[in-house]
Amino acid sequence: MPGGSDPQQSARPRTRGLGGLGGYILIRFLLIIPTVFILVTMVFFLMRVTGDPITAAMGGRLTPSQLAERISAAGYDRPLPVQYAEYLGGLLTGDFGTTLSDNRPVTEVLATYGAATLELVFFSVIVALVVGVPLGMVAARFRDRWPDAVLRIAAILFYATPVFFAGLLLKLVFGIWLGWFPTNGRVQINHQLDLDRLQAPTGIYFLDALRSGNLAAFGDVLQHAALPAIALGLLTGGVFLRLVRTNMIGTLGREFVEAGRSRGVSEVRLTTRHAFRPALIPIITVMGLQIAMMMGGAVLTETTFEWKGLGFQLAEYLTARDFVAVQGIVVLLAVIVAVTNFLVDIVAALIDPRVRY
Secondary structure, three states, X not given: OOOOOOHHHHHHHHHHHHHHHHHXXXXXXXXXXXXXXXXXXXXXXXXXXXXXXXXXXXXXOOOHXXXXXXXXXXXXXXXXXXXXXXXXXXXXOOOOOEOOOOOOEHHHHHHHHHHHHHHHHHHHHHHHHHHHHHHHHHHHHOOOOHHHHHHHHXXXXXXXXXXXXXXHHXXXXXXXXXXXXXXXXXXXXXXXXXXXXXXXXXXXXXXXXXXXXXXXXHHHHHHHHHHHHHHHHHHHHHHHHHHHHHHHHHHHOOHHXXXXXXOOOXXXXXXXHHOHHHHHHHHHHXXXXXXXXXXXXXXXXXXXXXXXXXXXXXXXXXXXXXXXXXXXXXXXXXXXXXXXXXXXXXXXXXXXHHHHO
């Protein structure tokens, strides 16, 4: 019928949209494989630039004959392509090797200290979102006025200040002078013993404290996490603040916002309801890259606050020249970053369908 609608035709866009989303997710997932493969390959060969790991870790502490015996026993005297193929085979079966400095399976190191780093990054992301998103909205709302100027300066200070310097400053002011927060560690030793006695502990202390119902331990975990999370979160919070401000200024000038303003919709409602969601898309898009930066910043943050995570252990193994341990930790961090980017891409595609076309 003229002017009528065909039900089959009206259903086609929806079917195509679902297919587009499914195809987009599949492609993004498959891209994880070459990304991790390239990173693993780079780490493997870069670790071998200075020679074999045994010589790097034990050179000068063993006689030449003992050193040659250890190198042969570990298989590091074989051609690099053979070592590389064996290393990839071990990764596929979950074997990351054994550390040279303390003779521990690398998988045990990753399981023990990986949870601590994930916990720190989780709290840091919360700090970054709490600081960056609301303050970015305020800066956009008061564009070119004094609140905007103050917040723009604050954003520059946040992401320009080295994370280790911010950590030391926070420790000095809030830990030593004021005594409000602990300056090192993840939890008091008595609470740590209680949490470690749980059946199948996750190693993420705030989750274990909630599981056990130990509110004192939960509060202690939050107190210990406050300063390192702020030091690491402010770095990304400054980036989020400027992103939200810039995108909300552009969104507030769009036609649909002007139409709402002409209907008498309040500025607060326009800012928080109409302009917020489009401005959130760039933040979600870059969040994967920012979490990668947080993983890098965790090395300095954990060392500053003696937070026993992967970053702290990575610094320890680098000092000991334990390339096997360093290789395993870097590979795990690469996998975490790749998976995080994949999840961020999915969320961005769900919020903004244009992303997947």
